[in-house]
Amino acid sequence: MKLAERTRNRTERLFALILLLQTRPGLTARQLAEHFGVSRRTIFRDLRALSEANVPLTYAEGGGYEILEGYQLPPLMFTAREAATLLIGTEFMKRQPDASLRADADAVALKIRSVLPRSIREYIDRLQERIVIDPYWLQTMQGSDEEAGYWYELSEAIARQQSVHLEYYVPSRDELTQRRVDPLGLVYYTDHWNLIAYDHLRKDIRNFRLDRIQRLTVLRERFTPPRDFDLNAYLEAQGAPTEAYRIRLRFARPTYRWARRSIPARIESEQETAEGIEVTFSFENLEYLARWLLRYGTEVEVLEPEALRAQLRAQARAILARYEPEAAQETGTSAG
Numbered sequence: 318m319k320l321a322e323r324t325r326n327r328t329e330r331l332f333a334l335i336l337l338l339q340t341r342p343g344l345t346a347r348q349l350a351e352h353f354g355v356s357r358r359t360i361f362r363d364l365r366a367l368s369e370a371n372v373p374l375t376y377a378e379g380g381g382y383e384i385l386e387g388y389q390l391p392p393l394m395f396t397a398r399e400a401a402t403l404l405i406g407t408e409f410m411k412r413q414p415d416a417s418l419r420a421d422a423d424a425v426a427l428k429i430r431s432v433l434p435r436s437i438r439e440y441i442d443r444l445q446e447r448i449v450i451d452p453y454w455l456q457t458m459q460g461s462d463e464e465a466g467y468w469y470e471l472s473e474a475i476a477r478q479q480s481v482h483l484e485y486y487v488p489s490r491d492e493l494t495q496r497r498v499d500p501l502g503l504v505y506y507t508d509h510w511n512l513i514a515y516d517h518l519r520k521d522i523r524n525f526r527l528d529r530i531q532r533l534t535v536l537r538e539r540f541t542p543p544r545d546f547d548l549n550a551y552l553e554a555q556g557a558p559t560e561a562y563r564i565r566l567r568f569a570r571p572t573y574r575w576a577r578r579s580i581p582a583r584i585e586s587e588q589e590t591a592e593g594i595e596v597t598f599s600f601e602n603l604e605y606l607a608r609w610l611l612r613y614g615t616e617v618e619v620l621e622p623e624a625l626r627a628q629l630r631a632q633a634r635a636i637l638a639r640y641e642p643e644a645a646q647e648t649g650t651s652a653g
Contacts, residue, residue, distance in 0.1 A: 330355075331363055335372060335384065342383030349382070397437050398469055403429050404441055405448065443476045447502040447548055467533045468503065471512055474535045475500045478542065481514070484532040485525055493531060494518070499540040502548040513548065515540075522551065564600050565620040567593045572616035581609060595620065603628045611636075 330353055337352065338344065346364075350357045364382065368374050373385035407426040430438060474481050483496040498514035501522065505511075512530075516523040568576055573594040577584075582598040589595075600606050607628035610617055619626045 327363070331367060334363055335367065338374075338382055338384045343377050343379060343381035345381045397440050397473075400429060400433055400437055400441055401444055401469065401472060404445070408448075440476055444472055447475045448472070448504075467527050467530055468510055470533055470535055471500055471503060471527070475502065478539050480536045480538045480540050482534040482536060483525065483530055486529045486531055488529070496525075497536075498523075498525070499542070501542055501546060502551075504548075504552060513551065515543075522546075524555075562600060562603060562622050562624065563597065564606065564622070564625065565595065565597045566610075567595050567618045567620055568613070569593050569616040572613055576613060576617070579609075581606070607632050 333353070334349070337349075344352070346357045346360045349360045353360070364374060375383055375385060377383045404426055407422040407429075430441070433441065471481065473479075478499075480497060480499050483498060485494050485496050486492070487494055495518075497517045498512070499517075500512055500514045502513040503510055504513060504524075510527040512525040512527060514523065514525060515521070564582070567590070570589075570593055573596070577587075577596070580596070580598060582600045584596055584598050586597045587594060603622075603625050607625060610619070610629060611632060619629060
């Protein structure tokens with residue numbers, strides 16, 4: 318291991334050691350060594366270094382080390398990676414239905430940005446222009462497997478405009494393909510991340526699910542994004558249904574507060590009536606929409622189209638057949 322890397326690792330361990338002893342006082346040298354995966358000799362050396370740096374370490378009466386109450390670390394400094402992680406986390410919180418959570422997320426993001434050096438702040442600004450967290454684009458996407466942790470590598474490549482080589486699995490052909498792409502943005506579809514990138518193989522902008530990337534290499538070559546490319550505009554164009562149905566639903570008032578933020582389309586109108594809240598939007602996949610509506614049970618009613626009501630009836634019958642097969646058979650017999 319290089320000297321610079323060893324020094325960085327030790328600095329990070331010393332910082333973590335302070336935080337650990339402040340939150341869990343009374344840990345012994347053996348417990349600290351087990352926690353950090355190092356020897357007791359290394360822990361004793363780290364503790365001595367903290368004492369020499371005027372960190373008020375003491376040995377508790379009941380055994381173990383602690384830091385005197387009132388000691389505070391210098392102001393935190395975030396790396397670009399840590400800042401990106403925290404700010405993207407606040408974007409998730411801003412999608413919550415609770416207004417207080419959204420307000421707190423805004424306040425936290427503002428505080429984080431206020432302590433960032435200008436270079437990291439500019440990096441984050443470039444990155445946030447290329448990241449979308451939007452449930453409206455879910456539509457027919459299904460669940461995902463555990464992703465391989467490529468988000469940060471791709472976010473850096475986007476911010477630095479570096480091309481990427483992918484080994485990408487295509488399930489429809491059961492094939493592992495080799496792709497060179499220019500990453501243009503990252504989009505979160507409720508349950509998984511997607512990369513929007515120019516695919517040199519297909520000569521077009523394509524969507525790649527992160528959970529299907531088997532291997533990723535960030536290349537040294539840089540690229541220039543298309544001058545007129547706008548991530549949100551691209552997503553809106555891709556998400557625009559070609560043969561959409563006009564959907565009109567009526568929600569119970571308390572339920573609509575929570576359902577509104579997960580409606581998988583852009584709301585065209587909403588109106589409060591004596592019976593509840595009526596909402597209108599366009600959507601083309603009725604089977605998916607019926608599955609989505611089932612979670613709200615009798616708290617929602619489909620006003621139109623009739624085709625969606627038929628989908629709900631069919632899915633409700635399928636559920637009944639699974640859990641009450643005899644009743645379903647009798648119903649089917651008597652209907653005949």
